[in-house]
Amino acid sequence: MDFRTSTLIKTVQSLYNPYHEMDIRHFTEKMTELYKEAKKDTNLKLLRQRAELTQRELAELAEVPLRTIQQYEQRQKNINRAQAETLARIAKQLYCNIEDLLEKF
Structure with a gap:
């Protein structure tokens, strides 16, 4: 396990006490918020820059x-929730799969 993964695991473990009694909806919202804070750039932006x-x-x-590109990146x-056709056209230009564009939160 690398240092970054170890740090991430410790961060998630440290959230147990404040969040373990939350209902699942609040917990999911909080985890999404933390994910967005940790991963500032979207997959689209990273792939476009690459x-x-x-x-x-x-x-x-x-x-x-x-x-539309700006709104997705921000x-x-x-x-x-983009249309498959839009994702396909973007993915084609970035030489990636549609799944690579999607956010995992």
Whole structure:
């Protein structure tokens, strides 16, 4: 187990006392919040940067409005609820699978 994984496990364990009596909905909301704090950038942003594309370039290549790309990257819109066709066009331009674009929270 690497240092980062060990630290993550210790962080989750430290949450037991304050959160173990929460109902599942509150617990899930809190874990989602912590995930977003720990992972500042979305998968879309990381993949776009790896492809060395600007938001505008990706939007043009994928034929998706620039504002949509921005909203997905800023988590103002949930990419997990995007239309399959939109995800397919973005994934094609980023040379990745649709699943790679989705957020795991």
